[in-house]
Amino acid sequence: MALFGLNDRNIRLIEEELSVRVHLRENTLHVDGDKINAEAATQVINRLLLAYEQGELIDLASVKYYIDMAYKGELSSLDDPMSDTVAFNFKGKRIINKTAGQREYTNAIKNNPLTIAVGPAGTGKTFLAVALAVIALKNKEVDRLILTRPAVEAGEKLGFLPGDMSQKVDPYLRPLYDALFEMMGAEGYQRLVERGMIEVAPLAFMRGRTLNNAFIILDEAQNTTPEQMKMFLTRMGKYSRCVVTGDLTQIDLPTARRSGLSDAIDVLKGIDDIKIVYLTQRDVVRNDLVQQIVQAYEKRTL
Numbered sequence: 001m002a003l004f005g006l007n008d009r010n011i012r013l014i015e016e017e018l019s020v021r022v023h024l025r026e027n028t029l030h031v032d033g034d035k036i037n038a039e040a041a042t043q044v045i046n047r048l049l050l051a052y053e054q055g056e057l058i059d060l061a062s063v064k065y066y067i068d069m070a071y072k073g074e075l076s077s078l079d080d081p082m083s084d085t086v087a088f089n090f091k092g093k094r095i096i097n098k099t100a101g102q103r104e105y106t107n108a109i110k111n112n113p114l115t116i117a118v119g120p121a122g123t124g125k126t127f128l129a130v131a132l133a134v135i136a137l138k139n140k141e142v143d144r145l146i147l148t149r150p151a152v153e154a155g156e157k158l159g160f161l162p163g164d165m166s167q168k169v170d171p172y173l174r175p176l177y178d179a180l181f182e183m184m185g186a187e188g189y190q191r192l193v194e195r196g197m198i199e200v201a202p203l204a205f206m207r208g209r210t211l212n213n214a215f216i217i218l219d220e221a222q223n224t225t226p227e228q229m230k231m232f233l234t235r236m237g238k239y240s241r242c243v244v245t246g247d248l249t250q251i252d253l254p255t256a257r258r259s260g261l262s263d264a265i266d267v268l269k270g271i272d273d274i275k276i277v278y279l280t281q282r283d284v285v286r287n288d289l290v291q292q293i294v295q296a297y298e299k300r301t302l
Helices: 006-018 035-053 060-071 100-111 125-138 165-194 226-233 260-268 288-301
Strands: 020-025 028-033 085-088 094-096 114-118 144-149 198-202 214-218 241-246 274-278
Touching: 006 020, 006 035, 006 060, 020 035, 028 035, 035 060, 060 100, 085 125, 094 125, 100 114, 100 125, 100 274, 114 260, 125 144, 125 165, 125 214, 125 241, 144 165, 165 198, 226 241, 226 260, 241 260, 260 274
Parallel strands: 114 241, 114 274, 144 198, 144 214, 214 241
Antiparallel strands: 020 028, 085 094
């Protein structure tokens, strides 16, 4: 049941993507089809079984990821279950790449001072960046984490929220808190905040600073202006690493304003040590329905 999925959807996906037929006879799976495709399907199934034995949830995102790896001839490099592990959270649960796009993204963060990730909701842009940032902090590769977002309303007005300025901006930063709590727990997070090793703040608070030995994440970057983006990128100091994430289909700026994320992609492409990663609806891992929703909106805008 775990391998085949609800209504055999995992196996049906393997059959459709690799043009094979998979049959269960007694306790043996038989894969029929072209030799190359049948071998690829067999590799995918064996990798899924290995993942299941390691306690991983087999979902459509995992199946699609291993199919992509099989297409590229890279599945054999994943024989070691640890080879695609991004991090462990505070409960010891493995955080893994679930798609080929996520693998490219995490490799880019590890190997470049500045990574820009563009993609739809649910692709793990923020969470994977925070996971790697926490690991870098624990390994003493950096002295502190700086996480920031522009406080731009998505239809609501900031001034109508109750409380002081800190309480007003907290809702905009909540996704960053959620990712940090998942990785280190609320107590671990609070302890590092008190020691000044983690800072979560609106983008406006970055002006005039130089951030050395820091892992800096700018989330929801599509809602920056070009001026704000330039201001943020020039905050990078020595031995710092920076990740910028955003979704160009969810811009909440006034219609006349150009997104700083879009502008940065045009200005910075081709520069060494800057990696731009494009995630797509195939990389959505939040929920199978989210992938269909993203795909439907993409079709409408074509």
